[in-house]
Amino acid sequence: MPELPEVETTRRHLAPYLVGARIVGITVARPRMLRRQEQPTDFARRLLDHKIEQLDRHGKYLLARLEDDIVWVTHLGMSGRVEVVRAIAEHRAHSQVEVALDSGYEFRLIDPRTFGFVAAYTRDELERSSLSRLGPDALTDLPRSSRLALLLEGRTAPIKALLLDQAIVAGLGNIYADEALYRARVSPLRPGGGLTFQEVVRLRRGIVTTLDAAIRHGGTSLDDLAYLLPDGRTGEFTARLAVYGREGERCRRCGSEISRQMLRQRSTHWCPQCQA
Numbered sequence: 001m002p003e004l005p006e007v008e009t010t011r012r013h014l015a016p017y018l019v020g021a022r023i024v025g026i027t028v029a030r031p032r033m034l035r036r037q038e039q040p041t042d043f044a045r046r047l048l049d050h051k052i053e054q055l056d057r058h059g060k061y062l063l064a065r066l067e068d069d070i071v072w073v074t075h076l077g078m079s080g081r082v083e084v085v086r087a088i089a090e091h092r093a094h095s096q097v098e099v100a101l102d103s104g105y106e107f108r109l110i111d112p113r114t115f116g117f118v119a120a121y122t123r124d125e126l127e128r129s130s131l132s133r134l135g136p137d138a139l140t141d142l143p144r145s146s147r148l149a150l151l152l153e154g155r156t157a158p159i160k161a162l163l164l165d166q167a168i169v170a171g172l173g174n175i176y177a178d179e180a181l182y183r184a185r186v187s188p189l190r191p192g193g194g195l196t197f198q199e200v201v202r203l204r205r206g207i208v209t210t211l212d213a214a215i216r217h218g219g220t221s222l223d224d225l226a227y228l229l230p231d232g233r234t235g236e237f238t239a240r241l242a243v244y245g246r247e248g249e250r251c252r253r254c255g256s257e258i259s260r261q262m263l264r265q266r267s268t269h270w271c272p273q274c275q276a
């Protein structure tokens with residue numbers, strides 16, 4: 001599933017094409033993609049003929065800010081990716097949402113499993129939507145260690161599960177939560193409230209360095225190649241994953257075997273030797 005680094009990589013590639021462009025055409029192949037839009041016809045009506053002023057991101061959501069205070073939200077779901085191509089380019093299978101720009105380029109959301117969605121919200125609708133419950137963005141707004149320690153205080157849930165909770169910090173998913181905990185040398189199974197302040201400091205640093213490296217390498221393209229950059233390249237962070245997908249392989253830090261275990265229905269990878 002695309003996480004913060006994949007969505008941020010997508011955003012950086014799209015911004016030069018989208019910002020300043022006017023929307024001149026909308027095609028939605030599967031009505032399901034509009035399930036978060038109260039009135040599905042609002043999507044095309046609110047986007048058409050509107051100029052895109054800014055392209056932001058909060059957690060795993062891409063937010064295009066349009067004229068008239070309209071916010072076009074895109075979520076990539078489990079297997080979505082975006083490409084930006086000339087309008088005349090061949091249409092790929094599973095191209096569920098296509099937004100044509102006056103520049104001759106098209107935004108296309110490719111999503112085989114259709115767990116992703118798009119919506120065009122007014123300011124009020126955005127405030128009433130699930131996006132309003134997101135915690136601070138893990139890249140641009142990560143709380144200081146003292147604040148993070150307060151957020152974890154008294155929590156008995158495993159720290160891995162707390163990192164996946166988008167209401168605490170938005171943007172981390174299964175891959176980068178495991179990677180950040182490895183860098184912090186903290187076991188994913190530890191109760192969040194049991195971390196020492198030093199460990200919280202290391203965890204914060206682990207999140208920062210993991211996200212920074214992942215974005216620098218264009219994110220992670222797993223074997224299914226569900227996620228690709230908008231220009232079709234694969235994300236190169238895959239080769240740099242320290243624990244995710246490496247069960248049974250050697251820890252690059254201590255040489256022990258990487259473990260994998262299901263934790264609340266999510267596969268969790270860590271080094272039992274150097275993550276205490």
Ligand SMILES: [Zn+2]
Nearest residue numbers: 251254271274
């Ligand atoms: Zn190790």
